[in-house]
Amino acid sequence: MFRAALAVATADLRRRTRSPALIVAGLLTAYLGKLIVVDGQLVVAGGYTGVGTAAWYGATVCGLGTTVLLVAGFPLVRGGVTHDRETGVSVSLGTAPLSSGAYLLGKFLSALAALGVVTGVLAAATTAAFLLNGTGPFDPVGLWGPFLLLTGPAVAITAAAAVLTETVGPLRGTLGTAVYISGAFALVALGVQGSLPFDPTGLSVIQTSVSADVAAQFEAADPTGGFAYVPAGGEATTFRWSGIGWTLAQLSDRLATVGVAVGLLLGATVSFDRFDPDAGVDFPSVATAAESPTATAKSSDTTTVDEAVSRLSGAETSGFGLVTATAAELRMALRRRRLWYLAVGAVVVGSSVAPVGPTRSALVPVGVLSTLPVLSVLGTRERREHTATLLFTTASPVRLLVPTYLSGVVVVGLVFAPAGGRLALLGETGAALGLVGATLALPAAALAVGVWTARPRLFETVFLLAWYLGPVNGVVPLDFVAARPETVAAGTPLAYVVATPVLLAVAALGRR
């Protein structure tokens, strides 16, 4: 079994290394390491920062890096099973004497190895930063131990969840990304608070150890003062941290995290359908009789073909059929989305009758989530459905972006229309402009990302992170629906309106 799993993992890892995504992720991670220990510093217990020893460098970077990888590593490694499904390799694999467990273990190992590469780059960048700027002797255990024991188990959860969501029908698409990212945020928060029997990121291990050393060295220190990553050079009292003194309880916690990953992987083996399109866990099908089983067409004789060709109607051209093309884009986006209609219906009705305040601060931010499944596929369809050869040889590829963009605008506009209309009538023009900006800019951003990546995952991840930080937590530049008054005061909606043509130009550039 392990031999087969290794073969699957090797092949999948080769595929991953031939995509620029892994290189880009590695570079971004290295830059993150620099931001943390060169351009910034970790301040704990209300105003203390550690002397730049190897252990301090390792823990500082590892703490934030693990959190980032737990959340953002998911879209990076997701897609191994889907790739086999989309490329048709699934037929060979599904009929091969390869056990489902070995196949999924291989996919898990490949995802884990990819995240291991990124973690390795982060550790290497941290090492370089220590050698250039650090203090004290080189301590490989203190420097690299946190990456191995804290980041390793955490990314095992990410890798296992990536495999699991690909084996559960409803979680294969946008819903899976949304569920994972929100779940990961919850896991990080609950783990640090101690509300879970384990801490996925291991941040509490660092926090406990650092707080204990500060308290031992400074009586005035507030051990509940928490962690804060701040720009370098700020005022902070330095203390010497002895590093994580690994205890059996801490090691058990990391083992429990690995256990969760194993549990997720076992769940995947239960739900995996071996690519059988008629099996596995899925929502009730709404397929028409014509879709399943396969539609059939009767045969007729061949003698009428010449006559039929001679009688064919003319093919007069009169310019691009924008309305028809946009209608078709909407059909493709909205068909077979029964749950979507329910969700959007609830948002539209709620936005029409609820008080304006909660509508703006709660219903609109929640409602915009419903647009994600539609937006994230904009610009990707031609490549994913293999229709590029049909479309791009007979029509201008750039011109085809227009109906795609308009379909996104229609969907977002539909969700925002009741709230926007009411805000405008009440004279809240700034807030209404915020919704107009989102209506124009979100589809443009989705299109730009979709055209360049041909996959929905990057947009989904960026959208969800921005949504969490902006509309939910009030980071003004990312509050793309102007859920808060300060966003309007800062002129953010106007910035999104101005960004729209730039994003559309980026999309057009990708299509040329």
Add this chain to the structure above:
Amino acid sequence: MKLELDGLGKRYGDTWALRGVDLALEPGVVGLLGPNGAGKSTLMQVVTTFTQPTEGTVRWNGTDVVAEPQVMRESVGYLPQEFGVYPRLTAREFLRYLAAVRGLSDPGDRIDELLAIVNLEDAAGDRLGGFSGGMRRRVGIAQALLTDPDLLIVDEPTVGLDPTERARFRSLLGALATDRIVVLSTHIVPDVEATASDIALLDDGELLVHTTPSDLLASVDGRVWEVVVPEAEMTTVKRDHTVASTTRRSDGVHLRVVAADRPTPDATAVEPTLEEAYLHAVETDRTPAPTEVTR
């Protein structure tokens, strides 16, 4: 109408998929033949402007379509070897969408007529997600004819079609070729034999020959033999000669052999087929020329 390729080449990385192709086509069906990897699909992708050539030019009625791709896009109908459809649309909706993006006004009647021609009128309202491979191929044929193109390029059009539909498609190509250029790329030589007025033979990215079927047949005249051998000797004949076909009968195995000289004393000369002429041309191209010895 005229399609002219001049010194056409396409390189992927260090590999030339196509090189030095000169070809001039006028109305009629040209059969594009060649083994796997010969460059047929690349040639069609370059001509249809889906990908740009590395060198050389493609001219459609005198216009350089690399510089002005829209000129080709307005004139071409293309059925790729591999293509997808949008599974959530019905066949009619998919064709309406393609008609809209290609600028067709009021295409309803033409779409219905094309669906009837490809024998899908009864499935026109069904979603494409439920179509079989052959039915999707027929939708592909219909979309290639949407704009009544002056240049029709079809890549392996009969793959996945049952014999009835294959015959129907051959008739369709013949009917269409009267007033347009049809480029038919296929491995199925009888399809070419049934429809083509010209043959262009590609191998290893180069154009071996552009000729008529009768001239290609003439090139192998007197070089096709039927040999009857016991089962045990079949391997020896296959090792030493190009064998076009094998049939087992009560008196032994009947082999059709393409060879310049009589392969066995008992071999009898037979009428060549286009498939055998094709095999001969490709094998001749691949056989290294004898080295000249200078004294």
